[in-house]
Amino acid sequence: MRGRYLLTTRRWAVLIADGSVRRGGSAVVTASRDLSTAGIAPDQQPHALVDWVLQRGGRVDGVALAAGEFGGWGLQASRTLAPGTELILLPTSCHLTYDERDDPPSLLALVDTIPPELWSARLATKLIAERLRGDESAFCSYLRLLPSALPGIPMFFQKRGVDALDYPPVTAQVKKRCLWLYNWANQVSGVGRGDGYGLGTVLAPLPATPGADPFGGAPVDLNAFGWAMACVSSRAFRTRGPSHPAAMLPLIDMANHSFDPNVEVLPTEGGVGLFARRKIEAGEPLWLSYGKLSNDLLLLDYGFIVPNNENPYDTVQLKFDVGLLQAGAMVTNVRDALGAPMELTLSPWKAALLAELRLAGPAANTELNIGGAELLDGRLVAAARILVARQESEVAGRGAERLCAVDRPLGRENEAAALAVLGGVLAVALSNFATTLEQDLVLIAGAEAGSAVMPEPLPQQPTLWPLASSDELLAVRFRAEKKRILGAALQRVAELARAVAADGGLRETAGAAAAKKGTKPAPATGKGFGKKKPA
Numbered sequence: 001m002r003g004r005y006l007l008t009t010r011r012w013a014v015l016i017a018d019g020s021v022r023r024g025g026s027a028v029v030t031a032s033r034d035l036s037t038a039g040i041a042p043d044q045q046p047h048a049l050v051d052w053v054l055q056r057g058g059r060v061d062g063v064a065l066a067a068g069e070f071g072g073w074g075l076q077a078s079r080t081l082a083p084g085t086e087l088i089l090l091p092t093s094c095h096l097t098y099d100e101r102d103d104p105p106s107l108l109a110l111v112d113t114i115p116p117e118l119w120s121a122r123l124a125t126k127l128i129a130e131r132l133r134g135d136e137s138a139f140c141s142y143l144r145l146l147p148s149a150l151p152g153i154p155m156f157f158q159k160r161g162v163d164a165l166d167y168p169p170v171t172a173q174v175k176k177r178c179l180w181l182y183n184w185a186n187q188v189s190g191v192g193r194g195d196g197y198g199l200g201t202v203l204a205p206l207p208a209t210p211g212a213d214p215f216g217g218a219p220v221d222l223n224a225f226g227w228a229m230a231c232v233s234s235r236a237f238r239t240r241g242p243s244h245p246a247a248m249l250p251l252i253d254m255a256n257h258s259f260d261p262n263v264e265v266l267p268t269e270g271g272v273g274l275f276a277r278r279k280i281e282a283g284e285p286l287w288l289s290y291g292k293l294s295n296d297l298l299l300l301d302y303g304f305i306v307p308n309n310e311n312p313y314d315t316v317q318l319k320f321d322v323g324l325l326q327a328g329a330m331v332t333n334v335r336d337a338l339g340a341p342m343e344l345t346l347s348p349w350k351a352a353l354l355a356e357l358r359l360a361g362p363a364a365n366t367e368l369n370i371g372g373a374e375l376l377d378g379r380l381v382a383a384a385r386i387l388v389a390r391q392e393s394e395v396a397g398r399g400a401e402r403l404c405a406v407d408r409p410l411g412r413e414n415e416a417a418a419l420a421v422l423g424g425v426l427a428v429a430l431s432n433f434a435t436t437l438e439q440d441l442v443l444i445a446g447a448e449a450g451s452a453v454m455p456e457p458l459p460q461q462p463t464l465w466p467l468a469s470s471d472e473l474l475a476v477r478f479r480a481e482k483k484r485i486l487g488a489a490l491q492r493v494a495e496l497a498r499a500v501a502a503d504g505g506l507r508e509t510a511g512a513a514a515a516k517k518g519t520k521p522a523p524a525t526g527k528g529f530g531k532k533k534p535a
């Protein structure tokens with residue numbers, strides 16, 4: 001049976017219609033039908049997928065599909081497994097991908113309209129084509145088990161959910177992805193064709209030439225394409241490296257994520273396999289690591305986050321500019337030697353040093369990250385040290401690595417001022433959020449308990465409302481993690497500041513010692529901070 005409609009959720013169109021993506025006009029959502037009407041009925045019989053893998057020459061041993069911890073499917077050990085055990089062997093004929101040998105030119109031509117970096121959109125076209133084949137698809141046992149909606153992915157959030165993220169690097173990405181899809185869809189199908197499908201329609205149908213439409217004339221709308229992109233981004237693997245198409249790996253992709261995985265995917269002759277990394281007891285869930293991903297990427301691509309400060313790869317992005325450090329200095333009221341508020345002016349030598357750190361100038365990369373193992377971005381520390389320096393000799397000629405070393409102050413006064421500025425920068429970053437961490441935790445606890453208890457608003461703060469949806473709850477959990485990171489970084493700054501204050505005998509650096517003796521420190525090399533100074 002060929003499905004005529006491929007509609008999943010109307011949320012995508014809502015994001016476009018409310019003006020946050022596209023100003024003016026209104027997106028027409030033609031219908032809100034469940035994907036189950038699109039050719040393939042959902043199936044709760046997971047053994048069919050295992051049988052399918054076996055029929056196609058794969059192997060499945062010691063592993064079972066089970067209800068996962070997060071509401072969907074998961075994998076678990078069906079017996080005790082020794083380290084290195086092969087659990088699933090998936091031959092390439094089971095990989096869902098597009099290919100010059102197997103796919104019609106119409107599908108490949110459509111893929112070619114999508115830039116390679118948008119690999120999930122490329123593979124999404126193939127996924128939709130298979131879905132529309134219905135029971136005739138070679139992958140139908142797999143397609144039946146795919147989720148019919150991916151609510152945690154912010155592309156599908158209501159506007160309130162996107163706003164609740166309160167974190168521009170991610171909200172900008174969400175809007176960019178939606179806008180790209182919207183523009184691409186209109187470019188491919190042509191705007192104003194008067195075909196009666198409205199703005200919600202993507203490819204309806206493609207050129208009238210027979211065989212030119214990989215979807216066989218079935219209307220495929222933004223919602224459907226969004227569903228397919230989200231399925232791909234949350235499940236596909238790049239088994240053959242970034243220059244080859246990504247692939248969906250049926251069954252293997254039922255494993256949920258942990259940063260402490262007990263299984264791994266490895267290439268094998270003729271395909272890929274899932275292997276035990278350590279001894280696993282019967283009944284234990286199988287955990288795969290999806291990669292060293294920040295909560296930003298987990299949320300955008302997979303629709304979940306790792307909460308409670310347990311994501312070691314999560315960071316808060318800051319954009320460097322001198323104004324940020326000046327604001328930090330004002331917030332903490334950093335004073336110069338005469339007791340006047342310290343002005344972080346940008347003299348030419350400071351500008352040159354910042355350029356060598358690639359924080360200024362034509363080759364600048366101003367993205368800084370707070371978090372991870374280090375907590376403080378070394379380049380931010382270096383910038384603070386440079387900007388508070390009273391003379392060039394305090395900072396010049398040390399080498400970038402030395403200047404960025406968080407635990408190696410250049411001199412006591414310089415470090416005390418730099419740390420005060422850093423504390424101010426972190427406080428400014430925290431104050432950019434509309435709510436505090438404490439308020440978020442009350443909101444989260446309230447939503448989880450279904451209680452109406454609301455956090456106290458701060459003076460001047462607009463009224464806070466209870467969280468109205470799971471989108472908003474996830475968004476608040478996400479932003480709470482960012483505040484935890486900034487809080488931990490502030491604590492680190494405070495510890496460092498205490499150490500500087502306590503350490504009267506802070507070692508002088510070569511530059512400071514030379515400056516004191518009235519000699520000039522060795523000049524910085526032409527290649528930036530250049531080599532480390534000899535000890």
Ligand SMILES: C[S@@+](CC[C@H](N)C(=O)[O-])C[C@H]1O[C@@H](n2cnc3c(N)ncnc32)[C@H](O)[C@@H]1O
Binds near residue numbers: 256
């Ligand atoms: C590759 S699939 C794993 C199988 C999936 N649970 C299913 O039912 O099809 C990835 C999706 O599983 C869910 N997931 C995986 N690991 C998770 C985790 N640690 N926390 C929350 N959700 C997770 C997310 O919805 C994610 O998009």
